Amino acid sequence: MLFLLQPLPPISSFSTSRRRVEPSFAAHDNARCRGKFHVASARSEDDYHATLKALKSRGLTPRKSLGQHYMLNSSINEQLASAADVKEGDVVLEIGPGTGSLTNILINAGATVLAIEKDPHMALHVRERFSSIDQLTVLQEDFTRCHIRSHMISLLQNAKSSGRNSKYAKVVSNIPFNISTDVVKQLLPMGDIFSEVVLLLQEETALRLVDASLRSSEYRPINIFVNFYSDPEYKFKVLRSNFFPQPNVDAAVVTFKLKEAAEYPPVASTKSFFSMVNSAFNGKRKMLRRSLQHICTSLEVERALESVGLPVTSRPEELTLDDFVRLHNLIVKG
Ligand SMILES: C[S@@+](CC[C@H](N)C(=O)[O-])C[C@H]1O[C@@H](n2cnc3c(N)ncnc32)[C@H](O)[C@@H]1O
Numbered sequence: 180m181l182f183l184l185q186p187l188p189p190i191s192s193f194s195t196s197r198r199r200v201e202p203s204f205a206a207h208d209n210a211r212c213r214g215k216f217h218v219a220s221a222r223s224e225d226d227y228h229a230t231l232k233a234l235k236s237r238g239l240t241p242r243k244s245l246g247q248h249y250m251l252n253s254s255i256n257e258q259l260a261s262a263a264d265v266k267e268g269d270v271v272l273e274i275g276p277g278t279g280s281l282t283n284i285l286i287n288a289g290a291t292v293l294a295i296e297k298d299p300h301m302a303l304h305v306r307e308r309f310s311s312i313d314q315l316t317v318l319q320e321d322f323t324r325c326h327i328r329s330h331m332i333s334l335l336q337n338a339k340s341s342g343r344n345s346k347y348a349k350v351v352s353n354i355p356f357n358i359s360t361d362v363v364k365q366l367l368p369m370g371d372i373f374s375e376v377v378l379l380l381q382e383e384t385a386l387r388l389v390d391a392s393l394r395s396s397e398y399r400p401i402n403i404f405v406n407f408y409s410d411p412e413y414k415f416k417v418l419r420s421n422f423f424p425q426p427n428v429d430a431a432v433v434t435f436k437l438k439e440a441a442e443y444p445p446v447a448s449t450k451s452f453f454s455m456v457n458s459a460f461n462g463k464r465k466m467l468r469r470s471l472q473h474i475c476t477s478l479e480v481e482r483a484l485e486s487v488g489l490p491v492t493s494r495p496e497e498l499t500l501d502d503f504v505r506l507h508n509l510i511v512k513g
Pocket residue numbers: 245246247248249250251274275276277278279280281295296297298301320321322323352353354355356358
């Protein structure tokens with residue numbers, strides 16, 4: 180399905196100055212952001228021209244089904260790379276390189292990049308754009324279906340055998356909003372491969388993943404999952420005007436610092452732990468002594484809750500990650 184193109188400002192309406200946009204952020208009066216988050220909003224004329232030129236030269240129209248909202252502001256791409264501290268010798272996974280504007284910055288920082296692009300036209304474009312660069316591999320695949328672990332293991336082994344000492348890779352990506360949850364679920368448990376995952380997400384998703392608080396309706400199993408496997412941080416807001424075509428929502432950059440297995444909360448089985456968490460939230464309005472009855476009796480759940488210092492009437496949205504871990508270890512037998 181094709182987008183209706185948004186009306187764009189004429190190229191001539193952008194400043195003709197070649198001044199580089201510095202990675203400083205204007206204050207934004209969105210109450211959510213005040214005092215806590217930064218906002219990135221400036222534009223770089225070069226990326227606007229480059230993006231349109233790249234698409235026009237191939238007769239391409241952005242595809243909504245692939246979440247094709249291209250970044251027009253190279254300073255935001257630079258800030259994405261610096262949020263992951265990308266440097267010479269790093270191995271970086273980029274999901275959805277599109278026209279290659281972020282890819283370019285990652286390569287210039289000295290990283291070896293694996294770019295996975297679903298759209299065959301954009302994969303071809305990025306391959307041709309960087310045809311003389313041997314630090315880049317472009318795979319035309321759907322990220323949600325590819326064997327990312329085996330791709331990364333062989334990339335890290337190659338980096339090692341060519342003398343680069345990258346124990347872990349990093350992820351830096353402006354991903355299509357519709358695969359955010361899949362990407363997070365796939366990547367966060369990979370702390371043996373990746374040290375950091377830096378994603379440009381829909382702002383609402385970013386806040387939901389990082390900022391959902393206890394007792395709020397946004398608090399879900401995904402929050403337990405994110406904090407089990409990583410230390411997430413909301414970095415800054417990115418206004419929708421930085422993308423072409425402009426989406427209906429703003430975006431935000433989130434960093435997930437991945438934990439290694441030894442740092443995960445101590446549970447005998449992650450499978451039974453997340454199964455218990457999901458069951459608890461399935462009966463969201465129910466007390467845990469009812470929703471966990473398939474695991475043990477109500478009385479046993481009540482006793483376990485009491486022994487971790489919680490009321491016997493607790494509901495899932497009242498439990499922290501640590502509370503869930505202690506409850507699991509009391510009621511789920513080895
Ligand atoms: C939001 S655009 C970002 C493009 C580019 N990184 C940028 O910043 O301008 C998302 C990109 O991901 C690609 N894409 C969409 N679904 C994908 C998937 N399942 N696997 C890999 N790439 C995908 C799209 O074709 C598009 O190029």
